[in-house]
Amino acid sequence: xxxxxxxxxxxxxxxxxxxxxxxxxxxxxxxxxxxxxxxxxxxxxxxxxxxxxxxxxxxxxxxxxxxxxxxxxxxxxxxxxxxxxxxxxxxxxxxxxxxxxxxxxxxxxxxxxxxxxxxxxxxxxxxxxxxxxxxxxxxxxxxxxxxxxxxxxxxxxxxxxxxxxxxxxxxxxxxxxx
Amino acid sequence: xxxxxxxxxxxxxxxxxxxxxxxxxxxxxxxxxxxxxxxxxxxxxxxxxxxxxxxxxxxxxxxxxxxxxxxxxxxxxxxxxxxxxxxxxxxxxxxxxxxxxxxxxxxxxxxxxxxxxxxxxxxxxxxxxxxxxxxxxxxxxxxxxxxxxxxxxxxxxxxxxxxxxxxxxxxxxxxxxxxxxxxxxxxxxxxxxxxxxxxxxxxxxxxxxxxxxxxxxxxxxxxxxxxxxxxxxxxxxxxxxxxxxxxxxxxxxxxxxxxxxxxxxxxxxxxxxxxxxxxxxxxxxxxxxxxxxxxxxxxxxxxxxxxxxxxxxxxxxxxxxxxxxxxxxxxxxxxxxxxxxxxxxxxx
Numbered sequence: 301x302x303x304x305x306x307x308x309x310x311x312x313x314x315x316x317x318x319x320x321x322x323x324x325x326x327x328x329x330x331x332x333x334x335x336x337x338x339x340x341x342x343x344x345x346x347x348x349x350x351x352x353x354x355x356x357x358x359x360x361x362x363x364x365x366x367x368x369x370x371x372x373x374x375x376x377x378x379x380x381x382x383x384x385x386x387x388x389x390x391x392x393x394x395x396x397x398x399x400x401x402x403x404x405x406x407x408x409x410x411x412x413x414x415x416x417x418x419x420x421x422x423x424x425x426x427x428x429x430x431x432x433x434x435x436x437x438x439x440x441x442x443x444x445x446x447x448x449x450x451x452x453x454x455x456x457x458x459x460x461x462x463x464x465x466x467x468x469x470x471x472x473x474x475x476x477x478x
Numbered sequence: 479x480x481x482x483x484x485x486x487x488x489x490x491x492x493x494x495x496x497x498x499x500x501x502x503x504x505x506x507x508x509x510x511x512x513x514x515x516x517x518x519x520x521x522x523x524x525x526x527x528x529x530x531x532x533x534x535x536x537x538x539x540x541x542x543x544x545x546x547x548x549x550x551x552x553x554x555x556x557x558x559x560x561x562x563x564x565x566x567x568x569x570x571x572x573x574x575x576x577x578x579x580x581x582x583x584x585x586x587x588x589x590x591x592x593x594x595x596x597x598x599x600x601x602x603x604x605x606x607x608x609x610x611x612x613x614x615x616x617x618x619x620x621x622x623x624x625x626x627x628x629x630x631x632x633x634x635x636x637x638x639x640x641x642x643x644x645x646x647x648x649x650x651x652x653x654x655x656x657x658x659x660x661x662x663x664x665x666x667x668x669x670x671x672x673x674x675x676x677x678x679x680x681x682x683x684x685x686x687x688x689x690x691x692x693x694x695x696x697x698x699x700x701x702x703x704x705x706x707x708x709x710x711x712x713x714x715x716x717x718x719x720x721x722x723x724x725x726x727x728x729x730x731x732x733x734x735x736x737x738x739x740x741x742x743x744x745x746x747x748x749x750x751x752x753x754x755x756x757x758x759x760x761x762x763x764x765x766x767x768x769x770x771x772x773x774x775x776x777x778x779x780x781x782x783x784x785x786x787x788x789x790x791x792x793x794x795x796x797x798x799x800x801x802x803x804x805x806x807x808x809x810x811x812x813x814x815x816x817x818x819x820x821x822x823x824x825x826x
Contacts, residue, residue: 329515339598339706342524350531437508
């Protein structure tokens with residue numbers, strides 16, 4: 301058995317790696333949405349998982365791994381944006397993936413178009429706003445979002461509110477049709 | 479995870495703003511978007527990297543108290559029995575011993591792959607290198623796909639000198655030697671013969687000219703951004719002088735990039751060789767190879783038409799000898815002039 305296989309199976313703390321397997325797709329998608337770059341997202345997720353792993357003695361990662369990982373990714377993405385003084389643009393905005401299924405052609409075209417606008421609208425948000433909105437849509441509480449972003453709850457609420465306003469403006473034709 | 483049915487921030491909508499159309503639907507849309515992205519995320523390469531890193535960490539069992547505080551110290555932290563008395567000494571001795579083993583392993587090269595920069599880091603380093611005031615000269619070779627049939631003939635070889643997003647090209651068209659380029663404002667210039675030149679503003683560029691500049695320019699800032707955003711990067715066996723990276727598109731990018739092979743100089747981090755395959759469905763497909771031949775301190779004057787013409791030389795523009803300019807473009811590059819320059823009448 302290779303060291304990699306051994307590492308996959310368990311660690312010295314007896315914690316399973318299952319949480320990593322389960323959390324990775326969501327974490328990678330979340331990171332890519334924040335940094336707008338697949339390769340950077342992979343680097344970022346890798347580093348965050350590794351750092352959590354190194355602190356495995358302190359946390360119940362089986363229970364809290366995904367939550368802590370998304371939190372770490374949020375912090376790392378915000379730090380990166382601050383370090384690089386990134387201005388958020390719609391560079392790299394691409395058509396996203398349409399949910400599986402076989403909707404009628406018109407419906408599918410509409411979904412593609414709306415997905416494209418959604419991606420573009422997300423790209424226009426600041427990293428903080430994007431993280432706040434996405435964590436909110438994933439069901440995180442205001443307190444948890446505030447902790448992840450390192451801001452007060454009221455500031456987190458403002459970030460989400462502004463993000464929603466911006467998104468709603470961008471997507472108004474689609475939302476109004478609903 | 480604590481699901482908050484109230485959706486934080488939702489109740490704070492200010493009366494000063496227009497009411498949100500449908501906040502719940504918006505959240506649902508974002509959630510669906512994230513779910514779809516997660517469902518299609520290809521994490522295999524990331525899993526392999528992690529498995530290697532975690533295995534290495536398991537072997538070394540390195541404690542890392544200096545790791546940045548990505549998670550707060552006050553949550554989910556059980557009291558650790560390892561922080562007391564003799565176990566601390568045992569841990570310290572173990573750490574020292576294993577650290578020595580890891581160092582030895584490192585010196586033997588066993589962990590080389592974990593300490594080398596990732597392909598993405600190498601490409602970002604290359605971007606920084608090429609942002610400097612050094613111009614680089616590349617030999618460019620163009621291979622076009624037989625289908626779709628090329629709409630116009632292109633020289634298969636050229637010499638391109640690049641400085642950031644500016645470039646100048648020397649190429650042969652039959653018996654004639656052409657020099658053309660793009661300046662800092664995005665204006666394309668061409669030197670016809672001694673004492674004559676023409677300029678095409680960005681707003682006038684026709685589809686053929688846009689394609690031509692797209693092919694021969696080597697705007698690494700944009701190009702590598704596109705590669706980083708849309709391609710899966712793999713290292714290939716590297717030589718002592720270069721890192722080799724292979725990029726394959728996993729989603730369509732703006733430049734139509736299908737694949738790329740990139741050689742990054744180990745020392746300077748400059749792009750030594752770039753082979754890029756592009757495909758515009760139903761329009762064109764081609765493979766372009768850039769081979770670095772020289773690097774030198776930039777002469778910025780060479781990136782505008784003024785640097786190639788004597789003083790007081792006339793330059794044809796939209797406002798000066800426009801018809802003559804269009805004739806020359808059609809004669810030089812072939813096909814109708816509208817392919818190269820779109821005048822105001824055509825735009826209307």
